[in-house]
Amino acid sequence: MLIKPQSSLAAATAAALTLLAAGPAFAHTETGVAGGFTSGFLHPIFGLDHLVAMVAVGLWGAQLGRPAIYVLPIAFPAVMAFGGFLGVVGVPLPLVEVGVAASAIILGLSVAFVMKPSLTVAGLIVAAFAIFHGHAHGMELPDAANPLAYGVGFVLATGLLHLTGILIGLLVAFPAGARAVRACGAVIAAIGFYFLAASAGLVA
Amino acid sequence: MTTRPISRSAALGGLCAPILLYSGAANAHLVNTRFGNFYDGMLHPLTALEHMIPWLAIGLLIGLQPRAGRWMLLTFPIGLALGTILAMLAPGLGFVTAINLGSFILLGAFVALAAPLPPAVLGALALALGISHGYSNGLAMNAATNPWLFTPGAVTVGYLVVLMAAAATAAVSRKWSAARIVVRAAGSWIFAIGVLMLGTSPIWHG
Numbered sequence: 001m002l003i004k005p006q007s008s009l010a011a012a013t014a015a016a017l018t019l020l021a022a023g024p025a026f027a028h029t030e031t032g033v034a035g036g037f038t039s040g041f042l043h044p045i046f047g048l049d050h051l052v053a054m055v056a057v058g059l060w061g062a063q064l065g066r067p068a069i070y071v072l073p074i075a076f077p078a079v080m081a082f083g084g085f086l087g088v089v090g091v092p093l094p095l096v097e098v099g100v101a102a103s104a105i106i107l108g109l110s111v112a113f114v115m116k117p118s119l120t121v122a123g124l125i126v127a128a129f130a131i132f133h134g135h136a137h138g139m140e141l142p143d144a145a146n147p148l149a150y151g152v153g154f155v156l157a158t159g160l161l162h163l164t165g166i167l168i169g170l171l172v173a174f175p176a177g178a179r180a181v182r183a184c185g186a187v188i189a190a191i192g193f194y195f196l197a198a199s200a201g202l203v204a
Numbered sequence: 205m206t207t208r209p210i211s212r213s214a215a216l217g218g219l220c221a222p223i224l225l226y227s228g229a230a231n232a233h234l235v236n237t238r239f240g241n242f243y244d245g246m247l248h249p250l251t252a253l254e255h256m257i258p259w260l261a262i263g264l265l266i267g268l269q270p271r272a273g274r275w276m277l278l279t280f281p282i283g284l285a286l287g288t289i290l291a292m293l294a295p296g297l298g299f300v301t302a303i304n305l306g307s308f309i310l311l312g313a314f315v316a317l318a319a320p321l322p323p324a325v326l327g328a329l330a331l332a333l334g335i336s337h338g339y340s341n342g343l344a345m346n347a348a349t350n351p352w353l354f355t356p357g358a359v360t361v362g363y364l365v366v367l368m369a370a371a372a373t374a375a376v377s378r379k380w381s382a383a384r385i386v387v388r389a390a391g392s393w394i395f396a397i398g399v400l401m402l403g404t405s406p407i408w409h410g
Contacts (some may be wrong), residue, residue, distance in 0.1 A: 016277045070388070070389065074316055074385075074388055074389050074391075074392045075392070076318065077395070078392045078395050078396055079396075080396060081396035084396070084399065085399050085400060085402060085403040088403025089409075090399060090408075090409075091401045106221075138400060141400060141403070142405070147400055148253050148397070149400065151396075151397045152257070152397055154254060154400075155393045155396045
């Protein structure tokens with residue numbers, strides 16, 4: 001029996017389309033320490049609401065100058081850990097998503113308007129929001145492939161995001177750089193408003 | 205027929221050649237011999253975050269206050285050795301894991317605060333934490349493990365990790381004052397990891 005050219009073309013096309021549906025093959029299944037570290041490290045980075053707030057802490061610290069430039073990034077992980085502890089233990093914290101979004105708004109606006117409260121007030125603002133961020137991360141920790149490696153990755157990523165904010169914030173030494181940093185604050189606040197609207201169900 | 209005399213060196217070579225036939229295998233890596241237990245002792249803490257992070261914190265603490273902290277360089281390895289031996293004598297002390305977890309929080313807080321502490325306090329702290337971490341490592345030994353090789357391995361790596369971290373911290377923070385802030389930030393990270401891990405303790409989860 002001869003196969004018609006049209007039918008073989010149709011079969012080849014169907015086979016080619018089937019290949020498009022193939023899923024990715026993972027050589028590394030991310031288990032154990034590596035898996036836990038990876039998931040912990042990527043959690044704050046892939047969560048845009050966390051990412052912008054962490055960078056804002058660094059930016060604000062740089063604007064406030066010494067000693068805030070190092071007190072805020074040192075205090076934040078310590079307080080965040082208490083929020084994380086509550087999340088790991090399973091203590092519910094109301095309006096976590098609203099709190100995380102509000103942190104981006106408040107910290108972003110503080111940077112945009114170059115607000116310079118006392119170190120105590122700035123520390124309390126940052127600490128209060130750190131609880132929400134920590135809780136959101138902590139909820140994921142018990143399910144990680146390796147909880148300790150998850151914690152190491154998540155704390156390391158948070159610290160590096162602070163450092164990123166500080167490095168960008170060092171631009172305040174130049175007039176144009178100071179304006180750029182304030183613009184970054186405005187963008188961060190706008191992103192915070194988006195997440196606040198999303199948590200209220202106003203946007204998708 | 206004339207015979208030629210054999211030289212002494214040729215005769216010696218002829219005698220040595222058969223001896224070479226009896227030579228055994230040469231092991232380039234001593235892990236194939238009983239000495240491998242020394243490496244077991246080194247690798248066990250080296251591949252565990254629950255040991256490496258607090259040991260690194262001890263190094264940071266010494267580096268921040270080298271004069272007061274140098275006693276830790278002496279007492280920590282002694283504590284590790286004592287703890288490893290204790291694990292052989294009394295292997296059922298479950299609370300030691302909680303002490304190791306607490307060492308994240310305690311050492312992280314001391315580094316973050318950079319609070320000056322008396323040499324005796326630092327020395328005693330390193331001895332106590334050396335015992336608890338040595339104990340946990342000692343539990344990894346089984347009946348086939350030679351403790352007289354495993355223990356020096358664990359002590360050696362503990363001493364080297366703390367010494368290198370302390371030396372690097374002291375050298376860098378002496379040269380750049382900003383490095384001292386970075387070290388303190390690392391302390392707050394270690395503290396945070398400890399508090400997070402405290403939440404995983406069975407006491408909170410029934």
